[in-house]
Amino acid sequence: MKDEIKVNETYYNSIERQGYSRRDFLKFVAYIGAYMGVQSSAIGQITKALENTPRLPVIWEHFQECTCCSESFIRSDHPIVADIILDKISLDYTLTLMAASGHQAEAAKKATMDKYKGEYILCVEGSVPMGADGNYCCIGGRSAIDILKESAAGAKAIIAWGSCATTGCVQAAKPNPTGAVPINKIITDKPIINVPGCPPIGEVMAGIIVHVVAFGKLPELDSSGRPKAFYSKRVHDSCYRRPYFDAGLFAENFDDENAKKGYCLYKVGCKGPSTYNACGNMKWNGGVSYPIQSGHGCIGCSAKDFWDAGSFYSRDTSINAGSIEANADLLGKVALGGVAAGIGAHAILSNVSKRKELNQRISQGTENEKHLEDL
Numbered sequence: 001m002k003d004e005i006k007v008n009e010t011y012y013n014s015i016e017r018q019g020y021s022r023r024d025f026l027k028f029v030a031y032i033g034a035y036m037g038v039q040s041s042a043i044g045q046i047t048k049a050l051e052n053t054p055r056l057p058v059i060w061e062h063f064q065e066c067t068c069c070s071e072s073f074i075r076s077d078h079p080i081v082a083d084i085i086l087d088k089i090s091l092d093y094t095l096t097l098m099a100a101s102g103h104q105a106e107a108a109k110k111a112t113m114d115k116y117k118g119e120y121i122l123c124v125e126g127s128v129p130m131g132a133d134g135n136y137c138c139i140g141g142r143s144a145i146d147i148l149k150e151s152a153a154g155a156k157a158i159i160a161w162g163s164c165a166t167t168g169c170v171q172a173a174k175p176n177p178t179g180a181v182p183i184n185k186i187i188t189d190k191p192i193i194n195v196p197g198c199p200p201i202g203e204v205m206a207g208i209i210v211h212v213v214a215f216g217k218l219p220e221l222d223s224s225g226r227p228k229a230f231y232s233k234r235v236h237d238s239c240y241r242r243p244y245f246d247a248g249l250f251a252e253n254f255d256d257e258n259a260k261k262g263y264c265l266y267k268v269g270c271k272g273p274s275t276y277n278a279c280g281n282m283k284w285n286g287g288v289s290y291p292i293q294s295g296h297g298c299i300g301c302s303a304k305d306f307w308d309a310g311s312f313y314s315r316d317t318s319i320n321a322g323s324i325e326a327n328a329d330l331l332g333k334v335a336l337g338g339v340a341a342g343i344g345a346h347a348i349l350s351n352v353s354k355r356k357e358l359n360q361r362i363s364q365g366t367e368n369e370k371h372l373e374d375l
Contacts, residue, residue, distance in 0.1 A: 011050040011213070015080065025050075028080040035282060036207040037229040042214075049214035056213055057112050057120035059151055063144040064137050064171045064180055065126030068199040069161040076202035106140060113154050121212065122155035122190075124148065124183050127164045127171045131179030148186060157191045157218060158183060159208065163301055166194040166225075173307035184225065191218055194225040198301035201282050204230045224304075226276070235272035235298050238280030241265065245273075254295070269313035270297030277302040 009017070015025050029050065033043045060070075112120060126144075129136035134143030152158060160183045163169040171180035184192050193208060208227055211219045219227040236242065244250070244264040251259035251268055259265075266273065272280075275298050279290040292298055297313075300306040 008054055010052055010054055012052075014055065015050075020080065024080070028078060031078055032203070032207055032210050035203045036211055046210065046214040049216075050210075053213055056209070057116040058123060059109055059112060059120055059155070060123040060125065061147060061151055063124070063126030063128050063148070063164075064178070065162065065164045065169075067125070069125045069205070072199040072202045073205045074202075076206055078203075078206075102140075109151075113151070117154040119156055120154065121157055121159060121209075122151050123159045123161055124165045125161045127168045127180040127182060128186055129171070129178035129180050131177070136178040145186065148183070152187045152190055155190055157193065157212070158187060159193045159195060160184070160225075161195050161205065162200055163196045163198045163306070166196040167304045167306075169198060170307050172305075192225055193218055193221065193227060196226065196231070196302035196304075197277060200302075201230075201278060201284060203282060204278060230278045230282075231276045231302070233276065233278075233281075235275045235277050235280050235292070239272055239292055240280070241292060259295070265292060265295075265297040267315050268297055269299075269311065269315055271300030271303065271306070271309075271312075271316070272298040274316060275300040275303050 012025060015028075020028075026047065029043055029047045033040075033046055038046070062070075128134075128144045128148055130145065134145040137144040139147060160166045164171060165183050168176075168180050168182050171178060172182075184194070195205060195208060197204075204227075207229070208219060211227075211229075219229060222228050222231060224231075236245070239245075241262060241264045244262070245266060249258065249263045251263045251265055253259065254268060259268075264270070270292065272292060277298075279298070280292070283290045283293070299312045300309065303309070
């Protein structure tokens with residue numbers, strides 16, 4: 001009976017039962033709404049949905065991965081994310097966090113799949129190996145391929161957590177001995193939300209689930225199936241070191257004076273100019289920091305095939321700075337040239353302005369003299 005109550009209760013009921021106040025709940029709604037990037041007018045809709053919507057049945061599969069996505073999720077800065085959204089959205093099945101194991105765990109998953117067919121959300125963490133008939137990854141005597149297809153058959157939608165599930169990540173890196181592939185290479189008849197990152201930010205993961213619950217639909221996705229709210233801008237676009245990049249000021253290595261001054265890390269391998277993620281805005285560990293702020297360049301962990309893109313410490317030969325392709329060696333010269341051109345233009349404009357002012361004074365003086373003569 002206790003489990004049945006949990007099944008039918010709403011998110012707000014769960015929050016109250018766990019000892020959180022109404023004020024705590026509203027703070028959480030504002031908190032997660034801000035991370036989702038929704039307008040203030042949508043906060044009321046999120047509040048109402050969490051108050052009236054029964055928990056969302058979720059099956060969370062783990063295949064070839066390191067569990068860093070789950071680790072990121074449960075370490076979200078806000079306690080309600082971990083205690084309520086993760087625990088009470090149902091997580092009817094997740095081998096990493098559920099208490100049951102073996103036959104009991106599999107029975108719980110099957111019961112959810114049967115009872116909520118076409119309604120549950122399937123979350124997948126990890127890539128799936130296609131080599132050796134799928135035998136490189138087996139759980140309970142079954143291959144990951146078979147388990148994924150069975151779990152996906154009755155799912156309403158699929159959320160692919162992390163770069164392993166969205167692009168294959170390190171397991172799919174050359175020479176890819178297990179034949180690892182992302183989820184969208186196997187499941188093609190279900191809507192899939194790709195949430196890349198190694199791992200994704202915990203609040204991003206929570207925001208996506210809350211969006212599905214609050215608005216009853218998937219968030220707006222880009223051409224790669226990523227939520228635009230979190231993956232529409234490059235790390236470079238929101239980086240606090242961007243002004244140094246524009247000025248052509250770079251750290252040449254991690255020990256030089258420029259690095260100590262906080263100059264741009266592009267020359268030491270930062271992939272921020274080509275990586276789409278929310279790190280620069282949302283940051284990690286409750287908004288405390290992110291790799292670039294900690295002194296290390298972005299490795300592009302949310303980009304496709306980032307493991308095969310060369311050394312994390314070698315810079316790209318070219319970057320897309322708006323519509324202009326330029327390499328880092330020329331940026332400083334261009335910047336200095338721009339400054340020189342600006343100074344020259346300013347001097348010309350200043351001279352023109354001064355000459356105009358002088359002519360006005362001469363003209364005004366002549367008029368004053370003529371006026372005195374008339375008197």
